[in-house]
Amino acid sequence: xxxxxxxxxxxxxxxxxxxxxxxxxxxxxxxxxxxxxxxxxxxxxxxxxxxxxxxxxxxxxxxxxxxxxxxxxxxxxxxxxxxxxxxxxxxxxxxxxxxxxxxxxxxxxxxxxxxxxxxxxxxxxxxxxxxxxxxxxxxxxxxxxxxxxxxxxxxxxxxxxxxxxxxxxxxxxxxxxxxxxxxxxxxxxxxxxxxxxxxxxxxxxxxxxxxxxxxxxxxxxxxxxxxxxxxxxxxxxxxxxxxxxxxxxxxxxxxxxxxxxxxxxxxxxxxxxxxxxxxxxxxxxxxxxxxxxxxxxxxxxx
Amino acid sequence: xxxxxxxxxxxxxxxxxxxxxxxxxxxxxxxxxxxxxxxxxxxxxxxxxxxxxxxxxxxxxxxxxxxxxxxxxxxxxxxxxxxxxxxxxxxxxxxxxxxxxxxxxxxxxxxxxxxxxxxxxxxxxxxxxxxxxxxxxxxxxxxxxxxxxxxxxxxxxxxxxxxxxxxxxxxxxxxxxxxxxxxxxxxxxxxxxxxxxxxxxxxxxxxxxxxxxxxxxxxxxxxxxxxxxxxxxxxxxxxxxxxxxxxxxxxxxxxxxxxxxxxxxxxxxxxxxxxxxxxxxxxxxxxxxxxxxxxxxxxxxx
Numbered sequence: 001x002x003x004x005x006x007x008x009x010x011x012x013x014x015x016x017x018x019x020x021x022x023x024x025x026x027x028x029x030x031x032x033x034x035x036x037x038x039x040x041x042x043x044x045x046x047x048x049x050x051x052x053x054x055x056x057x058x059x060x061x062x063x064x065x066x067x068x069x070x071x072x073x074x075x076x077x078x079x080x081x082x083x084x085x086x087x088x089x090x091x092x093x094x095x096x097x098x099x100x101x102x103x104x105x106x107x108x109x110x111x112x113x114x115x116x117x118x119x120x121x122x123x124x125x126x127x128x129x130x131x132x133x134x135x136x137x138x139x140x141x142x143x144x145x146x147x148x149x150x151x152x153x154x155x156x157x158x159x160x161x162x163x164x165x166x167x168x169x170x171x172x173x174x175x176x177x178x179x180x181x182x183x184x185x186x187x188x189x190x191x192x193x194x195x196x197x198x199x200x201x202x203x204x205x206x207x208x209x210x211x212x213x214x215x216x217x218x219x220x221x222x223x224x225x226x227x228x229x230x231x232x233x234x235x236x237x238x239x240x241x242x243x244x245x246x247x248x249x250x251x252x253x254x255x256x257x258x259x260x261x262x263x264x265x266x267x268x269x270x271x272x273x274x275x276x277x278x279x280x281x282x283x284x285x286x287x288x289x290x291x292x293x294x295x296x297x298x299x300x301x302x
Numbered sequence: 303x304x305x306x307x308x309x310x311x312x313x314x315x316x317x318x319x320x321x322x323x324x325x326x327x328x329x330x331x332x333x334x335x336x337x338x339x340x341x342x343x344x345x346x347x348x349x350x351x352x353x354x355x356x357x358x359x360x361x362x363x364x365x366x367x368x369x370x371x372x373x374x375x376x377x378x379x380x381x382x383x384x385x386x387x388x389x390x391x392x393x394x395x396x397x398x399x400x401x402x403x404x405x406x407x408x409x410x411x412x413x414x415x416x417x418x419x420x421x422x423x424x425x426x427x428x429x430x431x432x433x434x435x436x437x438x439x440x441x442x443x444x445x446x447x448x449x450x451x452x453x454x455x456x457x458x459x460x461x462x463x464x465x466x467x468x469x470x471x472x473x474x475x476x477x478x479x480x481x482x483x484x485x486x487x488x489x490x491x492x493x494x495x496x497x498x499x500x501x502x503x504x505x506x507x508x509x510x511x512x513x514x515x516x517x518x519x520x521x522x523x524x525x526x527x528x529x530x531x532x533x534x535x536x537x538x539x540x541x542x543x544x545x546x547x548x549x550x551x552x553x554x555x556x557x558x559x560x561x562x563x564x565x566x567x568x569x570x571x572x573x574x575x576x577x578x579x580x581x582x583x584x585x586x587x588x589x590x591x592x593x594x595x596x597x598x599x600x601x602x603x604x
Contacts, residue, residue, distance in 0.1 A: 085545070085549055087549070087552060087553055087556065088552075088553050088556035088557055089556055106545045106549075107545055107549075110522060110526060110545070110546050110547070110549055110550040110553075111522065111523070111546060112545075118523060118526075119523060119526045119527045119530055120527075120530075121530065122526065122530055123530060124530075124550055124553050124554045124557060124559070127557045128553060128557070131557075186604055190604075197603065197604065198604055199601040199602065199603055199604070200601065200602040200603075200604055201600045201601060201602065202602070204602070217543065217544070217545070220412065220413065221413070221420060221421060224412060224420075224421045224424065225421045225422075228421055228422075228423065228424055228425060228426075239543070239544050241519065241541070242519070242541050242567070242568040242569070242599070243387070243408045243409055243412070243414075243519070243568060244412050244413060245412070246599075246600060246601070247387055247389070247408075247409075247412055247600075248412040248426055249600065250389060250390075250600035251389055251390050251412075251426050251430060252426045253600075254389065254390035254391055255390055255426060255429045255430070255433075257426070263601075265544070266544040266545060267544070297544070297548075298503045298548060298549075298551065298552035298555075299501040299502065299503060299548070299565075300501065300502040300503065300504070300506070301499065301501055301502075301603070302488055302492075302499065302500055302501070302502055
């Protein structure tokens with residue numbers, strides 16, 4: 001299976017048009033000698049974002065949530081952390097690593113548009129903003145665009161970690177793996193994605209081969225739509241609304257269908273994409289250390 | 303703590319204006335002799351709904367989802383089942399009980415407005431509609447209105463089952479129970495509400511007394527709003543979006559707050575309300591058997 005595409009901009013050409021040299025002066029032209037010394041290159045946050053958007057070959061997404069949540073596009077990047085959620089712990093870890101730029105897949109302030117006034121006088125939002133300011137950390141969300149890479153880099157990273165790339169066609173979340181049973185599949189998923197606990201609907205002894213992997217929380221409509229259209233043996237999701245997809249699967253089974261469901265948890269279902277982002281981005285950004293942090297989930301299962 | 307209110311309509315007066323006698327003729331006047339013999343009264347679905355709405359003393363809710371999902375308002379009620387989800391199993395159990403009217407708190411067709419075309423050509427919806435027709439079962443959703451009883455009957459039923467009525471003031475989901483710790487609280491909640499598994503964020507040894515109980519899935523905005531305003535030791539919810547309330551609680555704790563979270567699961571958090579509905583409605587509907595069915599949840603926890 002092909003990796004997510006980069007467009008034709010070479011690293012050298014990008015640096016020659018947008019990097020800032022060690023002295024901090026913006027250059028419109030960089031001599032070949034300097035361009036070869038990419039370790040010396042310094043980028044602003046905005047230049048890193050522009051590079052990602054150009055390399056991804058994306059069309060603009062109207063009203064995208066992929067915006068800065070703190071800090072500044074002008075900040076010189078000292079290091080990058082990729083993660084699912086820029087939690088308080090992730091912010092502190094980034095600061096310890098000397099990284100001032102966090103690329104997070106999900107919201108920073110607990111709502112999709114990251115409106116800090118979603119709930120008035122939110123003390124947790126205020127403290128988090130203060131902490132980000134104290135550490136001079138810029139957070140950018142990389143959500144709408146990373147899902148538009150071809151193939152979707154979150155899907156690709158997850159399928160890769162599940163060791164299913166040989167069965168992945170890139171244009172569909174549905175793939176056929178060698179026949180197994182639901183119990184063995186659950187164990188494989190837990191081990192591959194480092195998940196301690198998850199929820200399942202189905203008979204653990206039932207055979208399965210056709211899998212639809214829908215990471216994150218794309219909504220019940222999309223989850224049920226894929227279940228109806230692709231008719232997988234197992235639908236694997238990150239998160240769901242219980243009254244939508246879970247009840248649909250329960251009724252489907254009570255009506256005789258063998259479709260099963262695995263709910264991974266939001267973080268674990270998409271984290272492999274933010275891990276894979278390091279592999280995708282690092283070769284395009286020599287000289288800037290990119291570290292992935294799996295923020296885990298906060299739950300105690302009882 | 304006062305029970306949810308009934309308005310001033312007496313059973314006799316309601317029956318005298320809206321019941322159908324054993325012979326099936328609509329009466330505008332019922333003699334006192336007949337009105338005393340309420341066991342002989344027969345109701346249509348619509349008359350039961352009208353009785354509920356009158357007894358609840360509700361103002362109309364614009365665009366309510368509390369509509370018929372199958373069957374007919376003209377059907378003569380042979381028995382009533384109250385439940386959270388009118389699953390395929392609940393429909394079959396109702397039929398076995400000889401009950402042709404299901405009052406369900408949550409959607410029947412897997413989306414909030416119960417649009418059968420939410421997903422095109424949904425085979426599960428089509429089979430469920432055929433089953434409801436085969437058994438001549440009418441489903442009515444009782445969601446928007448039951449939450450508007452004073453106090454909210456879902457909240458009241460849950461607090462009652464948790465044995466916390468002495469601490470419940472009725473106008474707030476926040477109450478102070480005798481001091482305990484989070485681990486003991488979780489065990490009490492699991493036992494009281496018959497929950498086998500649930501998820502928690504918090505330190506099981508931490509003390510707690512102030513509880514905010516928000517059943518169902520009212521959305522992260524309301525959950526976080528109550529957490530900020532009422533500052534409970536423990537927020538108990540039915541269901542949440544992980545990127546909203548769970549991440550808010552995780553960050554709050556990392557910033558030093560002691561707030562904890564218990565996620566009950568949607569069904570178990572509100573089922574006591576649909577159970578309590580029998581107690582509220584049965585005395586108003588003598589002669590019609592009302593049975594509660596706890597539909598459980600469909601999950602295997604692994």
